[in-house]
Amino acid sequence: MPEMPEVEIIRRILEPQIAGKKIETVEILHNQIIAHPDMETFTEILTGQTITNMSRKGKFLTIHFKSGDNLALHLRMTGRLLVMPKDTPVEKHTHLLIYLEGGNQLRYIDVRRFGRFWYLKKDETDDLTGQDKLGLEPLDEKLTSTYLKEKLGKKKKSIKDMLHDQSIIAGIGNIYSDEILYAAGIYPETKCTAMDDEEWDRLAKKIPEIIAWGIDTNEMKPEEYLEGKGKEYRNIPHLRVYGRADQPCLVCQAVIEKISLGGRSSCYCPECQRKKL
Missing domain, CATH: 3.20.190.10 (MutM-like, N-terminal)
Structure with missing residues (x-):
């Protein structure tokens, strides 16, 4: 999608x-x-x-x-x-x-x-x-750690699932939730109730950063879009974690793992996104 x-x-x-x-x-x-x-x-x-x-x-x-x-x-x-x-x-x-x-x-x-x-x-x-x-746009300046914590801090669901809640943040799906959590160093299955202030801060920072990156890397000329019949997106080869299960992490070389959350696959680095004990 x-x-x-x-x-x-x-x-x-x-x-x-x-x-x-x-x-x-x-x-x-x-x-x-x-x-x-x-x-x-x-x-x-x-x-x-x-x-x-x-x-x-x-x-x-x-x-x-x-x-x-x-x-x-x-x-x-x-x-x-x-x-x-x-x-x-x-x-x-x-x-x-x-x-x-x-x-x-x-x-x-x-x-x-x-x-x-x-x-x-x-x-x-x-x-x-x-x-x-719909909730806030990912690039909205109002999307702060305070906003995220107020909306999600008491949710018992995983942060990965809640990033897909369009009533909180509009426009994020499976690809960019993986990329955002990887950039923020947060394990995707982490319960919202278990997240600390530092994690909320990192998440608030990485959401607009990764979404802006997604727009920039996907930019193409109308001729390229038409030639690909609207099916090709230019940043697919540049994704850092999504779809890279069993491949080495680009940061630490650990093997990217995949789990299922909410009926969707979720890729993450077990070293860069360590599970909380």
């Missing part, structure tokens, strides 16, 4: 390509991806809208229109959003085609069809997408 850094890169790549463009027509190839409103209404009210800009909140993207209306979307596990020339062959698992003036199409491709779109009118309260329940 794309996490906050990858979704931010998608926004930066797509926004300049779609801003100012009028939507000429809409073709829905699978109605499961349309969460609100119904498919017919969605097609009718989206057609003719002029795009002004694109924003991101957590893992959500929102396309804003001149009318004041908005189109929110979540890519979920396998969703991809690309701007392509209209004569580009439509690949398998393409579920939405938005025809833009000038000859390009905004296409949504999703193998598992978990992604969702919500069209919200300017006077419509967003109690549908879940964005109203």
Whole structure:
């Protein structure tokens, strides 16, 4: 699943390509991806809208229109959003085609069809997408050790699990939680109730540092993004711990280990992230 850094890169790549463009027509190839409103209404009210800009909140993207209306979307596990020339062959698992003036199409491709779109009118309260329940952004200056301790300090769950709670911090998933905890020197299964002030301080420092690193290392040109069909992320070879089970730690050379937490795998260094006794 794309996490906050990858979704931010998608926004930066797509926004300049779609801003100012009028939507000429809409073709829905699978109605499961349309969460609100119904498919017919969605097609009718989206057609003719002029795009002004694109924003991101957590893992959500929102396309804003001149009318004041908005189109929110979540890519979920396998969703991809690309701007392509209209004569580009439509690949398998393409579920939405938005025809833009000038000859390009905004296409949504999703193998598992978990992604969702919500069209919200300017006077419509967003109690549908879940964005109203999101916590702080990882780069928000308000995300301090005090904030983390107040929100998580009494939780009996592991810190790894709680970094995935979007109501606390928006946008962190399995990849960056591994990378953050490795950088902070915290064992992923550590209970929030067992963390001390120094660990909360390190965590608060490393969250924005690692997320900013993720954005910087994933940055690419629109041509590269299109060539990779939105599936390739540039920082994968540079990840320090995620996906590196049985390989040597880049700091101490200890063998990276993997455990399962909350149904997800978690990679860590047994030396740099020692388990509390």
